[in-house]
Amino acid sequence: MKMRQTKNPEKLKLAFYWAASCGGCEIAALDIDEKILDVVAVADILFWPVAIDTKYKDIEAMEDKSIDVCFFNGAIRTSENEHMAKLLRSKSKVLVAFGACAHTGGIPGLANVGSREEVFNVAYLDNPSTENPNKITPKTSIKVKEGELTLPEFYDTVKSLNQVVDVDYYLPGCPPSPELISEAIDTIVQNKLPPKGSVLAPSKSVCDECKFEKCEKKISEIKRIYEVKEVDPNKCLLEQGIVCMGPATRGGCDARCLNANMPCTGCGGPTPESSDQGAKMISALASILGVKDEEKMDEKEVEELIEKVRDPLGTFYKYALPTSLINRRVMK
Amino acid sequence: MRKKVEYTQLIHEEKKHTKAQRMTDNFEPNIIAFLCNWCAYAGADLAGTSRIKYPPNMKSIRVMCSGRVDPAFILEALKNGADGILVAGCHPRDCHYQSGNYKAKRRILLLKKLLHQLGINPSRVRFEYISASEGQRFASAVTEFVDDLKKFGPNPLSGVA
Numbered sequence: 001m002k003m004r005q006t007k008n009p010e011k012l013k014l015a016f017y018w019a020a021s022c023g024g025c026e027i028a029a030l031d032i033d034e035k036i037l038d039v040v041a042v043a044d045i046l047f048w049p050v051a052i053d054t055k056y057k058d059i060e061a062m063e064d065k066s067i068d069v070c071f072f073n074g075a076i077r078t079s080e081n082e083h084m085a086k087l088l089r090s091k092s093k094v095l096v097a098f099g100a101c102a103h104t105g106g107i108p109g110l111a112n113v114g115s116r117e118e119v120f121n122v123a124y125l126d127n128p129s130t131e132n133p134n135k136i137t138p139k140t141s142i143k144v145k146e147g148e149l150t151l152p153e154f155y156d157t158v159k160s161l162n163q164v165v166d167v168d169y170y171l172p173g174c175p176p177s178p179e180l181i182s183e184a185i186d187t188i189v190q191n192k193l194p195p196k197g198s199v200l201a202p203s204k205s206v207c208d209e210c211k212f213e214k215c216e217k218k219i220s221e222i223k224r225i226y227e228v229k230e231v232d233p234n235k236c237l238l239e240q241g242i243v244c245m246g247p248a249t250r251g252g253c254d255a256r257c258l259n260a261n262m263p264c265t266g267c268g269g270p271t272p273e274s275s276d277q278g279a280k281m282i283s284a285l286a287s288i289l290g291v292k293d294e295e296k297m298d299e300k301e302v303e304e305l306i307e308k309v310r311d312p313l314g315t316f317y318k319y320a321l322p323t324s325l326i327n328r329r330v331m332k
Numbered sequence: 333m334r335k336k337v338e339y340t341q342l343i344h345e346e347k348k349h350t351k352a353q354r355m356t357d358n359f360e361p362n363i364i365a366f367l368c369n370w371c372a373y374a375g376a377d378l379a380g381t382s383r384i385k386y387p388p389n390m391k392s393i394r395v396m397c398s399g400r401v402d403p404a405f406i407l408e409a410l411k412n413g414a415d416g417i418l419v420a421g422c423h424p425r426d427c428h429y430q431s432g433n434y435k436a437k438r439r440i441l442l443l444k445k446l447l448h449q450l451g452i453n454p455s456r457v458r459f460e461y462i463s464a465s466e467g468q469r470f471a472s473a474v475t476e477f478v479d480d481l482k483k484f485g486p487n488p489l490s491g492v493a
Contacts, residue, residue: 113449113450274404275404275408276403276404276407278403278446279402279403279404279407279443280402280404282403282439282442282443282446283402283403283404283439285442286435286438286439286441286442287399287435287438287439289438290438291431291434294431294434295424295425295434302437302438302441303441305438306438306441306442306445309442309445311449312442312445312446312449313446313449313450316446324407325404325407325408325411326407326410326411326450326452326489328450329449329450329451330450330451330452330488330489331451332451
């Protein structure tokens with residue numbers, strides 16, 4: 001890595017933030033191993049709630065655009081997430097949506113099949129192991145004798161980062177692979193960033209990077225992973241009847257899951273040419289499922305075959321529901 | 333790109349025209365139909381030349397094969413407020429490209445499962461086999477579909493439901 005420091009004594013100013021996320025992206029940032037030392041050699045980290053003790057008010061006190069690059073992971077689920085997204089947007093020159101949640105909504109985005117009320121019911125009321133006799137659910141404010149207590153508002157609909165603020169770059173993956181992170185940091189340090197709005201990953205699908213051999217695809221039934229006694233180590237998993245999101249998913253991960261004989265679940269988001277990851281996968285899967293004897297199959301047999309795909313929404317939109325064409329379940 | 337603009341415009345114009353009307357009891361559904369060039373489109377033509385009457389709620393888009401219809405087209409139409417989507421292709425063993433109709437059938441079945449999960453009535457999407465000689469069948473399919481959609485009411489995504 002070229003050291004910017006040698007040319008320019010002023011260090012890069014970085015910030016990291018997590019919104020609605022699991023924390024995996026924070027770990028991923030450390031997965032670049034010893035390269036983190038190169039990063040701190042050329043950069044100062046101004047804000048990183050998971051690692052250093054800085055407060056929101058420190059960010060608020062900064063001048064606009066005083067952060068060079070902000071890596072923002074997590075989806076937008078609460079008013080706090082949204083506030084921080086807007087705040088960090090105004091304080092940062094470059095805002096990078098880091099990881100699947102910020103990029104396409106991620107797994108938290110699957111909550112868009114329900115509303116706030118339904119989520120609260122499951123989390124605080126209807127759960128067999130939950131004891132909540134007073135039926136207390138989070139409220140945005142409550143008056144107690146010491147004064148007023150407030151909580152951020154919990155939204156009905158989870159959003160991706162670019163649905164609330166302008167985003168400069170996207171790093172896909174759940175979490176982004178160390179290689180992609182390193183490359184992104186290199187391009188930033190060397191000031192070789194691609195046009196605004198680019199996804200900092202190859203524009204090919206996961207299949208393109210996958211080790212399995214692909215023949216003409218024909219599958220006669222869908223299997224869950226546990227139903228496959230022995231995975232053929234050479235044959236495409238789709239051809240073995242396992243739903244693999246590879247064809248509809250952007251690569252850049254070196255097909256890590258496939259290398260471990262696990263199917264792709266789609267964390268890279270849609271491929272560049274497609275507007276909707278799930279629709280693409282429906283199209284791909286339906287065209288190879290039941291190709292054999294399709295002429296002889298009657299309506300009922302076709303229906304039974306399709307019925308084997310138990311949960312199309314959860315399977316095909318595992319990471320991308322908030323950014324798909326229809327981004328949530330219709331609210332009653 | 334030109335195609336795409338026309339297509340969404342088609343829906344938007346309809347939305348504008350009928351917004352007031354849609355609020356009232358005499359709701360007229362707005363149907364986007366993807367018709368296969370080799371069969372259903374010719375079937376629709378035949379219905380026309382034979383002076384068979386059917387409701388004027390349908391806007392047709394000619395495609396070379398029902399297998400050309402990407403599920404994303406259907407989602408996009410629904411997102412833009414179409415109340416129903418008709419996809420019509422060749423009868424089994426009749427596809428001009430051998431297997432496009434089978435693919436379309438399976439895609440739509442799978443898409444319907446997804447629509448159900450998204451809280452959209454799967455019956456808003458309809459797949460029909462209509463040959464070039466079945467003008468009557470085409471007209472009755474559209475008539476039936478319009479009747480069904482009138483029962484369902486406006487698309488919940490159209491903003492007027």
